[in-house]
Amino acid sequence: MTFPDVLKGKVLVIGFIYTNCPDICPMTTHNMYLTDQKLKKEGINGVNFILLTFDSERDFPSVLKKFAEIRDIKFDNWSLLWNTKQKTDPLLRRLDILAIPTDSSYIDDGELNYFVMHTDRISLIDQRGHLRKNYKGSTVNLDKLYNDIKTLGKY
Amino acid sequence: MITLFAFLILFYSQGNILQVKNQWVRPGAKGMATALYFEVENPTDKPDTLYKITSDISSMIQLHETYTKDELMGMRKVGKFVIKPKTSLELKPGGYHIMVMKLKSDIKKGDEIEFKLHFRNAGSIIIRAKVK
Numbered sequence: 511m512t513f514p515d516v517l518k519g520k521v522l523v524i525g526f527i528y529t530n531c532p533d534i535c536p537m538t539t540h541n542m543y544l545t546d547q548k549l550k551k552e553g554i555n556g557v558n559f560i561l562l563t564f565d566s567e568r569d570f571p572s573v574l575k576k577f578a579e580i581r582d583i584k585f586d587n588w589s590l591l592w593n594t595k596q597k598t599d600p601l602l603r604r605l606d607i608l609a610i611p612t613d614s615s616y617i618d619d620g621e622l623n624y625f626v627m628h629t630d631r632i633s634l635i636d637q638r639g640h641l642r643k644n645y646k647g648s649t650v651n652l653d654k655l656y657n658d659i660k661t662l663g664k665y
Numbered sequence: 666m667i668t669l670f671a672f673l674i675l676f677y678s679q680g681n682i683l684q685v686k687n688q689w690v691r692p693g694a695k696g697m698a699t700a701l702y703f704e705v706e707n708p709t710d711k712p713d714t715l716y717k718i719t720s721d722i723s724s725m726i727q728l729h730e731t732y733t734k735d736e737l738m739g740m741r742k743v744g745k746f747v748i749k750p751k752t753s754l755e756l757k758p759g760g761y762h763i764m765v766m767k768l769k770s771d772i773k774k775g776d777e778i779e780f781k782l783h784f785r786n787a788g789s790i791i792i793r794a795k796v797k
Binding site: 537573579580581608610612623625629630649 | 692696697731
C-alpha cells in the first residue's frame with residue numbers, strides 16, 4: 511500500500527481507527543481535529559491529517575465519508591483511507607499497529623455486532639515519508655503534538 | 666405547621682434522590698455507533714443499579730467499558746453499573762460508557778437526544794443529552 515501522490519512531501523498526522531468504535535477512535539479523531547483547528551487558527555495550512563481504517567471489510571469509502579462529515583471534518587487537508595486487508599495489513603505491521611477482532615456476536619436482525627482490540631495510535635510522518643514519532647491517540651498531549659508538528663514543518 | 670412539615674419533607678427528598686448530570690453524546694451518522702456519557706450521583710443509603718437504557722434513536726443500546734490489555738485498547742459489554750450509597754459513578758471517554766449502536770438517524774453537534782435510564786430502585790429517569 512502506498513499513500514496517494516498528493517500527500518508526498520507533506521507533514522502527515524495519521525490516526526488508526528475503525529468506525530464502529532464509539533469511544534477510543536472518536537477520541538483519537540477528535541484530538542486530531544482539535545490539533546488541525548489550532549494549526550489553522552495560527553495560519554498553518556500545510557499539514558495533512560489522515561485516518562486509516564484497519565477494518566477493511568466494513569469501513570468502505572462511503573462509510574468513512576459519513577464518519578468524517580458528521581464530525582465536520584473538511585476534506586481540504588484530511589484524507590480517510592481504505593484499502594483491502596491484503597494491502598493494508600503489511601503497512602499496519604510495518605507501523606506496529608495491531609487490530610484483533612474480539613467479542614463479536616450476531617444480533618437479532620442477523621447482522622454482526624463486532625468489536626476490535628487495537629493499538630491506540632497517532633503517528634507523525636515527515637516530508638520524506640519517515641515515521642518520526644508515535645503518540646497514544648486517545649489521550650495525546652495536544653500541546654506536545656502541536657509543537658512537534660510545528661518543529662517538523664518549520665512553521 | 667403542616668406547610669413547614671411538607672416543605673421539610675420536600676427539601677429532604679430533593680437532596681436524597683438519585684441524580685443524573687453532565688450528560689452528553691458524541692455525533693454519529695445513521696446506521697453507525699456512538700457513545701453516551703454522564704454522571705450518576707447516589708446520595709441515598711442504598712446502592713442502586715443501572716441495568717438498561719432505551720431511546721428512540723436506537724433499539725440497540727448497551728452498557729460498555731473500555732479496557733487496556735497488553736497495550737491494546739478494547740471494549741466489552743457490561744451487564745450493569747452499580748452505584749454504591751453516597752457515591753458517584755462517572756461514565757467518561759476511555760472508561761465506562763453507553764454504546765448506542767445502529768443509529769436510526771444522524772445526530773449532529775448541537776442536537777439533543779432523549780434517553781431513558783432504568784434503575785432498580787430509582788425507576789426510570791429521562792435525560793436529554795447534548796451532542797458535542
